[in-house]
Amino acid sequence: MLNEDVVKKLKNVPNNTNTEIEKVNTNIETAKTELNTKIDQLIAGGSNVASTQTITIDDWVEDAESGFKATVTHSLLTQRIVVNIIDATTKENVVTNFKIIDDNSIEIRSEVKVELNVYVINGNAETHFINATVDDNRVSEMTTYSSKKIHEEISKVAEQLAGINSNIISTVNNNLIPM
CATH class of the missing domain: 1.10.10 (Arc Repressor Mutant, subunit A)
Incomplete structure (x- = not known):
């Protein structure tokens, strides 16, 4: 009776088991590579706590939803950020919309083309x-x-x-x- 159960179970084992195991191993290796790359980027970034970029008049692209948009890139490797935007001419704080695109870029939106200084601060930065x-x-x-x-x-x-x-x-x- 025991042998019959074993034979039945063996018949239920898919023929492509080795292929499935190889797929799982490939997925694991891909995930490990991605994580190691992220770790290397974080280590190389060291104490990345802030980034500054100036948006010039020419950087603005017309956007149907909000008037104009511009992309700001930074090397902070996180989406946990604080953004401060200052009008380059008046030196006043500007309250404008922005959207986080990924770990290294945000999209600033404005109704008018204006030169801005954008300060992106790492929200993960250690503070004392x-x-x-x-x-x-x-x-x-x-x-x-x-x-x-x-x-x-x-x-x-x-x-x-x-x-x-x-x-x-x-x-x-x-x-x-x-x-």
Whole structure:
């Protein structure tokens, strides 16, 4: 009975199994090559954080939908971007539409032909912030200020002021009221 089951299952195996395996292997190799290319581009790009391009009057192409359009290319290798557009003549910020085409280009749209400076900033760029906090758990370190250390310093200043005040009062009293 076992042999009959095996024979039935073998009859159901497609004849072109080797061809299918080769197709899968080819797809895997293609995907690996694409990923390695993307990794190489990212490594070569290093710290690509921004790109600048000027759109001149001649760069604009007529567009039936929005008047005119121009393509801006950058080497940031991402679609997570921030775009800032400045009128080259007036130096004012321009609010205009743009469309992300791919990882390296965007399309700017405008109703009129105007010279623009386009700044494309990588939204994936690493940013560092300096945080200033009071840490009550780290009292002993000289570079860290805890609320306890702050209160101690204020108390010392208050004691010094009280001592100075009493010296001033006794000096004034001694000078005004001879003994």
